[in-house]
Amino acid sequence: MTDSPIRTERRGAVLEVTLDRPKANAIDFATSRIMGEVFTEFRDDPDLRVAILTGAGEKFFCPGWDLKAAAGGEAVDGDYGKGGFGGLQELRGLNKPVIAAINGIACGGGLELALCADMILAADHASFALPEIRSGTVADAASIKLPRRIPYHIAMELLFTGRWFDAEEAAHWGLVNRVLPASDLMGAARQMADDLAAGPPLVFAAIKEIVREAEDMKFNDALNRITQSQFETVERLYRSEDQKEGARAFAEKRDPVWKGR
Numbered sequence: 023m024t025d026s027p028i029r030t031e032r033r034g035a036v037l038e039v040t041l042d043r044p045k046a047n048a049i050d051f052a053t054s055r056i057m058g059e060v061f062t063e064f065r066d067d068p069d070l071r072v073a074i075l076t077g078a079g080e081k082f083f084c085p086g087w088d089l090k091a092a093a094g095g096e097a098v099d100g101d102y103g104k105g106g107f108g109g110l111q112e113l114r115g116l117n118k119p120v121i122a123a124i125n126g127i128a129c130g131g132g133l134e135l136a137l138c139a140d141m142i143l144a145a146d147h148a149s150f151a152l153p154e155i156r157s158g159t160v161a162d163a164a165s166i167k168l169p170r171r172i173p174y175h176i177a178m179e180l181l182f183t184g185r186w187f188d189a190e191e192a193a194h195w196g197l198v199n200r201v202l203p204a205s206d207l208m209g210a211a212r213q214m215a216d217d218l219a220a221g222p223p224l225v226f227a228a229i230k231e232i233v234r235e236a237e238d239m240k241f242n243d244a245l246n247r248i249t250q251s252q253f254e255t256v257e258r259l260y261r262s263e264d265q266k267e268g269a270r271a272f273a274e275k276r277d278p279v280w281k282g283r
Contacts, residue, residue, distance in 0.1 A: 026042075026056060027041065027042060027043035027052070027053045027056065028040070028041060028042065028053065028056045028057055028060055029042050029078070030060060032070070033212070033215075034216075034219065035069060035070055035071040035072065035219040036070070036071070036072050036073070036074065036212070036215045036216065036219050037060075037064050037070050037072070037073045037074070038073075038074045038076070038212075039057070039060055039061070039064075039073060039074065039075045039076075040076055040077065040078050041053075041057075041075070041076070041077045041078065041083075041084055042077075042078035043078075044078075044079075045082075046081075046082045046084075046085050046127075047077045047078065047079070047082045047083065047084045047085070047132075048084065048085050048086065048087065048088035048089070048090075049084065049086065049087060049088055049107070049108055049131065049132075049135075050087075050088040051100055051101065051102060051103070053088075054102040054103050054106075054107055054108055054109060055101075055102065055103030055104070055109075056103075056109075057103075057105070057108050057109030057110070058102070058103035058104030058105040058106075058109035058113070059103070059104060059109070060109060061073070061104075061105055061109040061110055061113055061116065062104050062105065062109070062113065064116075064118070065113065065115060065116045065117075065118065068282060070118070071118055071119075071218065071219045071223050071226075071282070072118060072119045072120075072121065072215040072218045072219045073118065073119075073120045073121070073215075074120075074121045074122075074123055074208075074211050074212070074215050075110075075120060075121070075122050075123070075135075075139060076122070076123040076124075076125055076207075076208065076211070077124075077125050077126060079125070079126065080125060080126055080145075080147075080204060081126045081127065082125075082126045082127045082132075083122075083124045083125050083126050083127060083128040083132055083136070083148065084108075084127075084128060084131070084132030084135055084136075085127060085128075085129050085130060085131075085132050086129060086130030086131025086132045086133070086134070086135075087107075087130065087131045107131060107134070107135070107163070108131070108134075108135040108138070110135060110138035110139075111134065111135070111138055111163055116230070117226070117227035117228075117230045117231055117255055118223070118226065118227065118230070119140050119141070119215075119218045119226055119230075120138070120139045120140050120141075121139060121140070121141045121142075121143065121211050121214055121215055121218075122135075122136040122138075122139035122141070122142045122143070123143050123145075123207050123208060123211040124136060124142060124143065124144040124145060124148045124150075124189075124198070124207075125145050125148065125204065125207055125208075126145065126147065126148055126149075127148070127149055127150075128148065128149075128150050129149075129150060129151040129152070129153055129186075130151070130152060130153060130154060130161065131163075133150050133151070133152060133161075133164060134161065134163040134164050134167070137163065137164065137167045137168070137171065140230070141199050141214065142197065142198040142199055143198065143199055143200050143201075143202060143207060143210055143211050143214070144189040144192060144193070144198045144200070144201050144202070144207075145189065145201075145202060145203070145204040145207045146189055146190075146201050146202065146203055146204065147189070147204055148188070148189040148192075148201075149186055149187070149188055149189070150186065150187050150188075150189075150192055150197075151180075151184060151185065151186040151187070152164050152168075152180055152181055152184055153184040154184065155181070155182065155183070155184040156184050161181060164181065165181060168180065168181065170237075171196070171197060172195040172196055172197055173195065176195055189201045220280075221280065222264055222268065222278070222280045223264075223280060223282040224255070224258060224259045224262050224264050224265070224280075224282060224283075225259060225264075227255040227258075227259070228253065228255040228256045228258075228259045230255075231253050231254065231255040231256070232244070232248060232253060232255075232256070235247075235253065262283060263281055263283055264278075264280050264281060264282065264283065267279060267280065267281070
């Protein structure tokens with residue numbers, strides 16, 4: 023799409039999504055709605071198995087909400103489109119792996135967007151913050167997600183102070199999977215995506231649904247739902263060709279050929 027703030031590229035079963043909105047890759051309503059369409063199509067396309075989300079340039083991944091748009095009258099609680107802010111925050115049924123490749127500053131809603139991914143790779147110059155506190159607002163999604171991802175006391179410090187922290191500290195607290203030289207970031211993200219794309223998509227879907235739904239359930243309740251195939255993805259997996267293929271491949275001591283059905 024000409025002049026679109028979102029660039030997409032298909033590489034086999036991998037979809038690369040690049041936020042390209044100079045100068046800082048901030049997100050306004052129009053951009054969020056486009057992202058919602060992109061990630062909805064990714065979710066629903068059986069030929070796509072993994073997505074990579076990154077930002078254009080070397081300085082910004084995403085600083086979050088576009089304050090200039092807000093100053094122009096866009097209310098922060100308006101219509102972000104499918105999937106909510108950035109197309110990922112509230113997108114239902116996204117049972118495919120998403121990798122965030124953080125190529126620079128990820129702050130405010132940009133950090134919240136990264137937290138929507140399943141894995142996060144960061145360039146060594148990347149930096150992070152939740153500065154909403156300084157403008158008298160709440161980092162709402164981060165207030166829910168961050169204390170579940172890193173130690174509670176550290177999450178509360180970052181939320182209360184809005185201080186900046188670098189990629190090494192993010193890795194120390196387990197917020198990112200890996201820190202890489204900037205020149206290696208996309209290569210590593212693509213390798214990870216290719217490895218996942220070669221894996222069993224129905225198993226990945228079951229894992230994502232179980233993790234998502236079990237978060238607020240008691241252990242035994244969640245386990246019973248799994249063993250009784252009460253999760254849609256688990257039921258589909260255990261009735262699939264792929265499940266039989268996995269068993270055959272193991273018995274025949276060969277690599278399985280996954281078809282996603």
